[in-house]
Amino acid sequence: MNSFGMKLKFSTFGESHGTAIGCLLDGVPAGLKIDEEFIQSELDRRKPGKSEFETARKEDDKVEILSGVFEGLSTGTPIAMIIYNTNQKSKDYTNIKDVFRPGHADFTYFHKYGIRDYRGGGRSSARETAARVAAGAVAKLMLAELEIEVLSGISEVDGIKSEVYDYEKAKTSIIYALDPEKEQAQKDAILKAKSDHDSVGGVSRVLIKGAPKGLGQPLYYKLDGVLADAMMGINAVKAVEIGDGILSASTLGSKNNDAIRAGGFESNHSGGILGGISNGEDIVMNVYFKPTPSIFKEQHTVTTENEEVDFSLKGRHDPCVAVRGTVVCEAMAALVIADMLLLNMGSQMDRVTKYYK
Amino acid sequence: MNSFGMKLKFSTFGESHGTAIGCLLDGVPAGLKIDEEFIQSELDRRKPGKSEFETARKEDDKVEILSGVFEGLSTGTPIAMIIYNTNQKSKDYTNIKDVFRPGHADFTYFHKYGIRDYRGGGRSSARETAARVAAGAVAKLMLAELEIEVLSGISEVDGIKSEVYDYEKAKTSIIYALDPEKEQAQKDAILKAKSDHDSVGGVSRVLIKGAPKGLGQPLYYKLDGVLADAMMGINAVKAVEIGDGILSASTLGSKNNDAIRAGGFESNHSGGILGGISNGEDIVMNVYFKPTPSIFKEQHTVTTENEEVDFSLKGRHDPCVAVRGTVVCEAMAALVIADMLLLNMGSQMDRVTKYYK
């Protein structure tokens, strides 16, 4: 259950404060050029400690490929990647050893497994997402060969919404802001929350360009369903919307339908997906992150013995988990699209025949 | 790819205007009392033609159990259920034979499969959801034994939002409205759209009561991720939110965290799920439906030969697909919870040992 994908499957392992985290990526077609520098650069985009907008925990997040690559090319066998944890700071978690942090998975993991791995969230920590980004980087290399691109940026922080979606801008913004006009206000909101020992939520907008028509397996491995699962499964995500999504629920059909012309669709309210299958337009999603549950204000909680306590968290945490989260959204989206491309290959008999003849 | 679930797996088959639709439900524990009347009553809640708020297509939706039940009890073998199509009205679809209906899956299925099953949407028709409701009814029977209940209702139509969520009220409302004060306005909006040859969107709110702590398989078969996939996979759904979802993205951490006391949580912003695992509180979701794409106004579109045409759909369609859709949301939610209950059974070694000794 620590795996995702059907034809391109990845599995991750590792805990926030264990020896290492990593992933297995299984199903990468043989002969793909594996650009290790690119993989590392993707990890660098996600790694913590780059600015005041992020947790102060510093991790180099150096990735090592253990298998599946030979002479620079994928071999068709599983690509294992490992990232050693270097900055666990074991003292950080002594004050949370017997206490459930409100808003955290501490409570639910304990009740599910009957075991408490109190070291910084253990497996439920967002640290695990570094492994997703490594896998996603390989998926991006595969997509690049097919001229498909996955982009993203922060469209909203603490209710401050972007009015333009400039994905090139987002690449150079330290908070991956999509709207240059709103970036400063969004930054201010993050720093304000931080200085208040609080946190803020945010929204990541993901854009997939160049996906061919026909991706998605009806009716129970639909493109939108799998993207929703992939996004909702990222730490702190609480809602996912495709295309006009929420807005479309209060729109008339005559406005929401995308009319079709010979050259393509006249609009893209659908976000590029109809009936769970891509229609050749841009695929657009919004991913809603709650504020980081790790705050430094005093909160009501209980111990593992169910004693009530007033609790103040110490340690180092992101004031807005959406910021680094948007890099994870991209990675997961790339993995989903790559999986769907491979799955789609047997959908028409004449193309199967052509493939083998 | 027409299957859903891991331990309780269901698969559906059938097209809107074919011979029959149906499902296989595999993994139902043996010895569950199968109440056929209840299953039929769930199908009756979803079936079309009950009122002016729905499509005029009438279907009895009589379900027949073909296997897996003996002397009123499940046997542990697959439960196959079949619903014959009785009212296909083959003339209905002659005017759409070579034309893609805007907003429909016609276009994407054609490009994926290279084949056009023009009979009323074929497999992509919402008619398939009857099979989901049949399977979901069996899941509800299983949940009832564990005192878990899945409820739902319409919380919004055409932007008219419920202020109260009265699930008992919803049971008796012809449009499953949650708010008695808003029901009439919501009905009016539907009839207005209908008389304008248009359609409206809406929102279904789903409530799961009594789910134990610990459901959900981290990190890639999370309860919220799988629910998101299940809901997004329902026809016309474009967004899914868990708990405060969208709102939480603009809330401070100190407000969004649910404080814990010895007797439980002080609030339920999380919607009953933390880290992908249920925390014992009510599980709450909102499911956003776009307006039915099938409208009777003239629209721009193209033929299968990519010729531009102005097109007016004929036939019979729901003016607000969310209404009957809410019954499908319940069914899918019940199937997810039942699957998670079974999957969770091996999570602690001492409970495994106890089970076998």
Add this chain to the structure above:
Amino acid sequence: MNSFGMKLKFSTFGESHGTAIGCLLDGVPAGLKIDEEFIQSELDRRKPGKSEFETARKEDDKVEILSGVFEGLSTGTPIAMIIYNTNQKSKDYTNIKDVFRPGHADFTYFHKYGIRDYRGGGRSSARETAARVAAGAVAKLMLAELEIEVLSGISEVDGIKSEVYDYEKAKTSIIYALDPEKEQAQKDAILKAKSDHDSVGGVSRVLIKGAPKGLGQPLYYKLDGVLADAMMGINAVKAVEIGDGILSASTLGSKNNDAIRAGGFESNHSGGILGGISNGEDIVMNVYFKPTPSIFKEQHTVTTENEEVDFSLKGRHDPCVAVRGTVVCEAMAALVIADMLLLNMGSQMDRVTKYYK
């Protein structure tokens, strides 16, 4: 758990003496010509009651396609097929209602599920294999487009071994015998056992011609592993061997290795599979069936209350289950090969790129 296959997945339902049996076949590429007569002819090869060498239970085994086919072509959606049971003869099983038949799955199903479906073996009956043959027939249609053929025949009955493997002969033999010289002796052995109220075992030999190099997914969805699972999962099968199999365990490496020349292999001890992947040679398997456990001699057994009884079965049963079993072996082999063909399509990046460009 009633499903098999990864990309071409089939699921079956139904019990020996229930309303109907059937299958869902999911993942058939769209545009495959579905020859219903061929499917029926395959079922006719397996159906009981054709001769004195088989059970006297007569079933027409008329298959009906419920979905997934439109205007004679597969549409890419699940193909559901149903076969109604017409000759259940409910009186047959009154004498086994509370008694476990030695060698049968009665005992194990009861202990697994705590439920007794005593009607002729219920789900564990070989009757379910009709659904496999229907699915396998569709797989054969797909293989035929790629010039791949699956053949089989009976190579051994009651220890009487074939010395030649004449698959054309087997097609016209009522017991599917491969060796015309041994056919009569094999028939005699079956009739002798029958008149003694006993049963005999046998061996099916399966030949797959024309499979391309490269089928099989290492390391845990290997072609030989999946074939072994598929064959072992057929009722009464107790051993599976690939190529020289058992013999190779007592052969020197220098004799067992198949030397390679420019035009192919010099021998085929490997049975066409190396490292779990097809090598382009004929794929050859032997499938060992135990004697039918349903015999009419008195045997020791116990009741569901664990009381010891001496028991004489009544009813109608095959004296040699291998005979009709060989048709099922073919069907399962065809399904495995078709699945592997589809799975293999993403194994090289340059071919993925070519597919999408």
Add this chain to the structure above:
Amino acid sequence: MNSFGMKLKFSTFGESHGTAIGCLLDGVPAGLKIDEEFIQSELDRRKPGKSEFETARKEDDKVEILSGVFEGLSTGTPIAMIIYNTNQKSKDYTNIKDVFRPGHADFTYFHKYGIRDYRGGGRSSARETAARVAAGAVAKLMLAELEIEVLSGISEVDGIKSEVYDYEKAKTSIIYALDPEKEQAQKDAILKAKSDHDSVGGVSRVLIKGAPKGLGQPLYYKLDGVLADAMMGINAVKAVEIGDGILSASTLGSKNNDAIRAGGFESNHSGGILGGISNGEDIVMNVYFKPTPSIFKEQHTVTTENEEVDFSLKGRHDPCVAVRGTVVCEAMAALVIADMLLLNMGSQMDRVTKYYK
């Protein structure tokens, strides 16, 4: 496709001459005591270079646990284990760089992936089985808590068959021989082949004691089918037989059926499995290994350019791969049984209800 199991799933990675090999084991119940010394001792049983009967390649096979274990207990999260390769001897494979070794997977991998990882067999090398043994050791720890034991030994070498099956003896035999009377002859056969630059085949016999009734998921995840897949998937295995297997194909039903008495079965021809489900008796399998394809005699083969050459392999190889292979059989059997135990937990409704109440 590098994963095995449904509820207890393991995935392996790594190549013979890469940086490391390893595995992920997902689904281990939380709270299992993880005895690292035991895991290492299992690896030591399989590791090469222990005697003249094995390859001269020496590997320490020191396993390191990277995740999933905290304070000596499993946490319910994936257990990642890594074994670094220390003795790759890169010069060994220069003479095979462009040549396909007869009997090897070189040929098929090249045709599947279009890539040649010529380093000692790459992924197809039996070295990968060390990762299986590590995973299997954890499964054995789990089985031990339920008093289930998996044993094995060599029952045949080069046609020399054991007449007794003494599993205690096998534990102390350097070739894991089951029959003390035959051990010397079997050893002699191995050394003879070795000195002739040849290799011999052999048979491993596996015994599973204490498995409860009811394991196995009919009809397509049967215990015997999955065991067959698991065994056939081990390098060099060409046949698998359950219980009397091959013999039963030439036995009368009246002899092959295991009569039942109040205290259990009167015989165990079935090898403990009926209808794909365990019946509470010992589970017995025979696993047939071909002779190691790596021999040092001159053989006919071709290059990657399809030029014919006469080829003499150099390097270090096991003269009888069955010897160390029997340890792998045990590991895979343990993994299958553990998976089936977990899968079986939801098979009866009253036990599900009891679990949650």
